[in-house]
Amino acid sequence: MGWSGEVAVAGVYESPRRKAPGVHPFQIQAECVLGALDDAGLSLSDVDGFCTSASSPGEGAGWMDICEVTEYLGIEPTFVDGTDTGGAAPIAHAGHAAAAIAAGMTDVVVVSYAGCSYSGGGDFDSLPSTWGPWSYEAPYGFTTVASYAVAAQRHMHDFGTTPEQLAAIAVQCRANAGPNPDARYRDPITVDDVLASPMIAAPLHRNDCCVVTDSGGAVVLVGKERAADLRSKPAWVLGVGEAVGAMRMSQMRSFTETPGAASGRRAFEMAGVGRDAIDCAQLYDSFTITVLLALEDLGFCSKGEGGPFVESGAIAPDGALPINTDGGGLSSNHPGRRGVFALIEAVRQLRGESPGVQLSDPRVALAHGCGGQLTATATMILGV
Amino acid sequence: MAAAKPVPTVDELNRPYWEGARDQRLLLQRCVSCGHHQFYPRPFCLACAGTDLEWVEATRAGRLVTFAVVHRTADQAFAGDVPYVFAVVELDEGPRLTVTVVDTPLDTLRCDMPVMIVFTEIAPDVTVPNARGTA
Numbered sequence: 001m002g003w004s005g006e007v008a009v010a011g012v013y014e015s016p017r018r019k020a021p022g023v024h025p026f027q028i029q030a031e032c033v034l035g036a037l038d039d040a041g042l043s044l045s046d047v048d049g050f051c052t053s054a055s056s057p058g059e060g061a062g063w064m065d066i067c068e069v070t071e072y073l074g075i076e077p078t079f080v081d082g083t084d085t086g087g088a089a090p091i092a093h094a095g096h097a098a099a100a101i102a103a104g105m106t107d108v109v110v111v112s113y114a115g116c117s118y119s120g121g122g123d124f125d126s127l128p129s130t131w132g133p134w135s136y137e138a139p140y141g142f143t144t145v146a147s148y149a150v151a152a153q154r155h156m157h158d159f160g161t162t163p164e165q166l167a168a169i170a171v172q173c174r175a176n177a178g179p180n181p182d183a184r185y186r187d188p189i190t191v192d193d194v195l196a197s198p199m200i201a202a203p204l205h206r207n208d209c210c211v212v213t214d215s216g217g218a219v220v221l222v223g224k225e226r227a228a229d230l231r232s233k234p235a236w237v238l239g240v241g242e243a244v245g246a247m248r249m250s251q252m253r254s255f256t257e258t259p260g261a262a263s264g265r266r267a268f269e270m271a272g273v274g275r276d277a278i279d280c281a282q283l284y285d286s287f288t289i290t291v292l293l294a295l296e297d298l299g300f301c302s303k304g305e306g307g308p309f310v311e312s313g314a315i316a317p318d319g320a321l322p323i324n325t326d327g328g329g330l331s332s333n334h335p336g337r338r339g340v341f342a343l344i345e346a347v348r349q350l351r352g353e354s355p356g357v358q359l360s361d362p363r364v365a366l367a368h369g370c371g372g373q374l375t376a377t378a379t380m381i382l383g384v
Numbered sequence: 385m386a387a388a389k390p391v392p393t394v395d396e397l398n399r400p401y402w403e404g405a406r407d408q409r410l411l412l413q414r415c416v417s418c419g420h421h422q423f424y425p426r427p428f429c430l431a432c433a434g435t436d437l438e439w440v441e442a443t444r445a446g447r448l449v450t451f452a453v454v455h456r457t458a459d460q461a462f463a464g465d466v467p468y469v470f471a472v473v474e475l476d477e478g479p480r481l482t483v484t485v486v487d488t489p490l491d492t493l494r495c496d497m498p499v500m501i502v503f504t505e506i507a508p509d510v511t512v513p514n515a516r517g518t519a
Contacts (some may be wrong), residue, residue: 128391135392135480136424139512141454141462146470149452157450157495201470202453223421249472249482252421255450 003102004270008227008234009094009382011040012344016182018333020214021119023136026072028114032218037125040220041231042108049079049100049109049221053337060119069112073130081105084369085244087284089113089380090340094191094221095240101223108226111343114143114216115336124179125259130306137248144211145287146201147249147373152289153203154255158304163203166288166308170207170330172315173285180356185331192344208288208330210338217340235347238273239381240365245251247375256304260297260377267366267379268299275299278381279333279362280349281344283320284370285328295321296370298379317357325349326356341382350384389506397425400439406511408503409517410442412479423479444501446475448515451485452494471516473499479511488517 002329014036029052035042050073054065060096061068066082083089085366090113097109117124124144127134155161171191176184191251194207227234243259243266246252268274275298281292292306300321309315314324324330326345329338346365364383370376390411394402401424404411412421421442428435451471457463469485485493486504499515506512 043484085485125457125462129393130390131477133393133424135394137400138392140482140484141457141465141468141470142482143454143457143461143470146452146454147454152471153452154450154495197451199455201455202450202467204452248424249470250480252472252480294404337454373483 003099004238004272005100005236006224007101007218007221007237007239008224009347010056010222010227010230010232010234011036011042011345012347013039014115014333014344015215016342017215018182018184019118020116023214024173025054025058025079025114025116025120026069028216029069029112032114032216033110033112036110036218036220037329039232040218040219044073044075046108048077049097049106050075050077051081051097051109051111052113053082053089054082056115056336057117059336075203079109081195081332083381085242085378087286087337087339087374088297088369088371088376088378090214091343091367091380092242094219094243094343095378095380097221098237098240101221107222107223107384109341110218112216112218113222113337113340114212114330117212117335118214119215133248142294143201145204146293148287148289149201149203149204149256151293151374155289155292156203156369158256159307161292161307163195164191165311166208166292167191168310169285169288169291173324173328173330176317176325176356177331179291180327180332182355183327184213190203195274199287204287204289210286210334211331213333213335215271215333217344219340219343225265232349232384235350235382235384237380238383239267239269239271241270242378244376245374246288247372249373250288256293258293258297258374258377260294260370260379262362263377263379264298267381271381273364273381277364278321279358280322280325280368281366281368283323283368284339284342285324285330286334286370287329290370290374291323293374294370317359335373339378342367342369346382350382389461391507391510392512397427401425403512405503407507408511410444410475410501410513411439412442413437414440421477421479423481444478446473446499447496447499448485448493448495448499449474449480450495453490469493471515481515483515486514486516492517
């Protein structure tokens, strides 16, 4: 597509925070914005575009989240995006920002996110309303884990996927977190450890679930000319895609295929590369099943083959498709919309700066976000 | 004491659905133009965009699409109910409902097993559809 390779991620920053009691999430956003700009060699006065999504209580906003955060930062951007597709949002924002830069609408865009889910009241089980579409879900004891467990259950039924295969994903992410000094958990675990951890919503155990942290991250996007003047090594945006499905369980068309099939197809088409060109994939890992579905939907294995694929060791650093090389959300960091961290780690890999397991000279990396209840996805392919 | 269960808010469009449930009848919207059944209620047909919709009583028979057995929840209104079954059923008419599976041994639950919609009073004058295994 026209602007593939014309826009770069030129700055990244992940907060080292994991527990931040008493800290407002806007403070963490500010730390991340300044950190990412400094990484690029830019300052706040260079920023004319800003994206964030901060609509949940643990994210600090009350009314108009994007305006609340830009005010806090003391900037008056002329390009903004506050699209709320949950955990996919930061990657969606980066895609929108890249398109806007390519179209000449804006020059320097920061995509930022922070949340305090650990300290700020991380109740992911109470629904936001009993009105309208929520009225048909509210009486039934929805929990976030259950909303992913129903996908795991159906995948197991249709394809014979096993709890051991899902657990292998958590085990790999933990191994990758080992060298990462900021990861929430670093001690190795086994498949048996995952299966022995408490059942939260069967068939998902506690260790099938992501960590809950207070943290944030930011990235800076610029066009080709600007990138040439900056001190960081640019990671070029080769392809982007996004897709949206249903929020409510009763409205899901499928429990075994996510919108990732559509967002991935668009990202690969734009990038003009095949699956075998991807040197590493940073896949949204709210739960182990989220990763399994992404592997299939993005075309790294066929539908239903995700279990044998992970069991074969393909997702290990020396496998065909290393994933979540910083430990991911399952072991390192998950304050909420962790798409920003998938994007940051993709860029760090391409620069040779992963805090987890650095691969040998990766050239093309994929970042994939998935938000809501397998509701919305965004996929970005980057290269150097 | 457990927090009160969330109770669905009745509005102009869904009033027949919730009043039907109170009378232990499962009502669905059916499009007069194309015959499509749909849930949840909208002011138009999701299949043909027609706006002539009627309420019809469903058979209450369906299959269990998928389920999760909830062992932990942060929601105090449901914390006393664990383990409970959060599930999605597909009615013979086509639409899917989110429900709790009741009166069915946990070890008999299977995807695609036949279920029947039953009704549970969750608060005075508030009754909601649930599902029970019929195998």
